[in-house]
Amino acid sequence: MEFVEPIRDRKKIESMKKILQGNDRDYLLFVLGINTAYRISDLLELKYKDVIDEKKKVLSHVKLKESKTDKNNKVAITKGVAKAITNFVEKNYKANLEDYLFIGKKNPNKPIRRETAWRIISTAAEEVGLKNIGTHTLRKTFAYHQYKAGTDIAILMDMLNHSSETITLKYIGITQDEKDRAVRALDL
Template identity: 30%
Template structure:
């Protein structure tokens, strides 16, 4: 699997949203925008059921680690979820598959990781970016780090155990850390 990057430019983040909607539909745009705000692995993001959301809080058990995650939803995320729920009141999953053949004749299922990967790769190719399903999580971590410069806080959000993993994950090199030390004089 090819390594993907955090998106380090706000205009590019917005352009990805626009292109996903234009080329793949509103649902893929919602996956991108909600995924950016939740910083979950794609398996956890696609597995979200409306029953996992209580008011402004999402509670899930992470597939990979088995850890419980409690995430307070920001206003943008709550608005997108409310719009999805209003458009699809009978759906079980936040990102439920409903357009494929036979979807009406089988139990509810979420979108597949494969479908999301395909959509993201399509947009990534157009923008000449290594865009993948993990780009959402990495982007959220990168922007939180840029805002607070608190690696421990980013580690907690991503539920990582190692600073080295988090630094590599969000695309912060030792050279950038060194530059931070040079620029900040007390």
């Protein structure tokens, strides 16, 4: 498996959103992915009941049991994600909360495959000039921007279910250059 990077440039994120806005499913997949700590395998298993109630009201949190760790994970739904869910539900919901969110054309009873998700993300990334991008980029992008926004590394470790700060820093791509800039900026 090839090593993928987070999307560090917010302008590139916005450009990818614009590209993906033409397809509600793909846009929601991207927006949910970059705003949660979920792996693609968990995102693809989401059902309507995980994001809306029986009155089609967006839930405050997504709650799921992660397939890799078997741990329960609860993530708040942001305003931007709620808007994307609302738009998606208005156009796609068929009154069954047990239906998967991210279905394909070939089999409407199953979620799209990981390879399809990869194609969606990598094609949009290529259009904006990004390399080393894949489905795991979504989770890494979330973590990277949480860290840059000042989220404590211990909280981020917990969100990602990592066992050490070193693993988390490496995971989000904090490079030696960034460490050097931080030290030089302090210059006491």
